[in-house]
């Protein structure tokens with residue numbers, strides 16, 4: 001008996017499908033036409049607020065801490081996790097947790113992001129598969145920390161910087177979780193985070 | 209199976225609802241237009257997307273093998289299924305091996321196509337749809353009526369009633385914020401209790417062996433990051449050659465679907481996390497046949513954005529259920545007959561040939577041309593309904609005798625404006641359904657030409 005795989009493949013191989021060339025996405029005549037913004041950071045902040053998020057531009061972690069303290073979601077949070085060193089005064093230690101379920105009641109998570117994309121307000125985050133991955137989705141509120149220099153114009157630029165060799169998981173996150181499944185009314189906070197703040201930090205910072 | 213015209217007639221009986229449905233979808237279509245206009249390179253992107261997809265289909269067997277090789281190297285188990293039965297058996301087999309009795313699923317039209325839920329439920333496995341719209345229709349025991357907005361046809365009063373009954377929300381509550389919060393609490397429970405997560409696949413990358421899942425709610429991510437077992441189900445046409453191609457598709461998908469610049473979460477999975485197990489099921493189920501057809505091959509470009517249904521004047525006024533097909537609307541009316549031309553013979557006629565679907569399709573599928581081609585095929589195969597055969601015969605007979613055609617026109621221009629409404633707007637005149645007939649001109653085109661042109 002032939003396997004399903006062989007049968008599907010041999011059926012496809014018997015067909016004569018005319019060849020179509022694969023476009024070269026790196027060709028300058030294409031890349032020159034991708035959208036650029038005079039101020040990508042301003043564009044990012046604007047688009048992010050359009051999808052329900054907030055962008056803060058800060059000098060360093062100390063300034064970020066001040067901004068965080070002004071956020072109701074942060075000051076009212078009972079359980080806080082942070083992967084940014086010196087940031088947010090966390091009371092739950094990520095390193096001690098092995099089962100992602102134990103993060104069930106986290107109110108506020110402070111996590112790193114790698115790039116921000118101006119055209120769509122998205123931040124690229126990666127995770128090597130530790131339990132902390134769930135925090136991006138399970139915490140009630142999420143703040144992402146991104147180097148201020150890591151704002152790109154558009155998705156082609158973003159993909160040029162991405163590599164999939166090492167991390168098993170990566171996501172573009174654009175704003176808080178949302179749904180419009182009830183009569184097209186937009187509701188923020190479907191399953192994931194009820195709010196998303198993105199901090200673009202000028203000085204270098206450390207993750208832990 | 210009842211035909212499209214029959215089911216559509218039922219839907220439009222409730223005039224207010226039909227109008228509301230039409231308006232809701234038109235609103236989404238308008239958002240798509242605005243989003244598309246924000247990118248000056250929009251047409252260029254559509255061109256690239258179409259070419260990438262056509263290339264993929266032209267090399268599908270090689271790329272599928274490349275994908276399998278790379279995914280396997282990353283520790284993913286890859287399975288192949290010829291049809292829905294095989295697909296369901298594979299999924300069930302994996303769940304059984306892991307002793308799983310509770311599964312959370314993120315939206316996947318492919319598992320709808322395979323009727324996976326009832327199959328697993330028959331085997332004693334609880335499977336919960338976690339996309340809010342899908343959860344709503346699942347509680348109603350109904351399939352989605354739209355591929356991106358599964359509950360677009362349901363009013364908030366009805367959802368309030370349903371949630372009151374199933375989730376214990378306050379009677380009469382209709383506030384979307386309140387109802388969504390109730391669903392959030394209910395579904396978070398399910399996420400915590402589940403032992404495995406099933407997702408669909410928006411794009412799979414041959415070059416890296418990874419795949420991408422897009423949601424706004426984060427349900428795919430919660431379902432998979434809390435569990436040790438992730439099963440992803442995909443049609444073989446979901447492949448793209450390179451990771452960089454995503455830079456084209458992710459720019460088009462959400463803008464075309466809902467007018468968002470990108471979905472809230474676009475998650476890239478490249479192998480299981482340490483201690484996790486990941487499976488991918490590749491499903492054919494008729495796709496290889498479509499790939500062999502010169503006429504319909506391009507329908508495999510589809511990225512399931514639903515722009516074609518949002519814009520379709522027939523879909524908007526007849527509702528998703530009138531198609532009796534997992535994928536409704538223009539693209540569904542091409543894929544449906546490809547699977548079963550007899551059962552879906554009325555679908556290619558659920559089209560006004562206005563071409564709006566072709567205009568909005570981000571991967572440039574020539575939808576209305578394919579629908580026209582299907583009409584011919586259905587006639588050749590002998591599946592044309594009698595009423596259509598009869599009217600076409602009469603038309604051709606009249607067209608062949610010019611004098612008769614002239615006389616018919618003259619009589620109609622004289623008689624029709626004098627007819628009482630009940631004679632014009634009745635069951636026998638399909639053109640009088642849901643619309644006013646145009647005013648009849650005083651002259652025929654031929655007479656007008658004689659008067660205004662021929663004398664010059």
Ligand code: SF4
Pocket residue numbers: 464509510511512513514515516517539565568569570571572573575
């Ligand atoms: S046919 Fe085109 S417009 Fe319709 S769902 Fe598919 S990709 Fe979208």
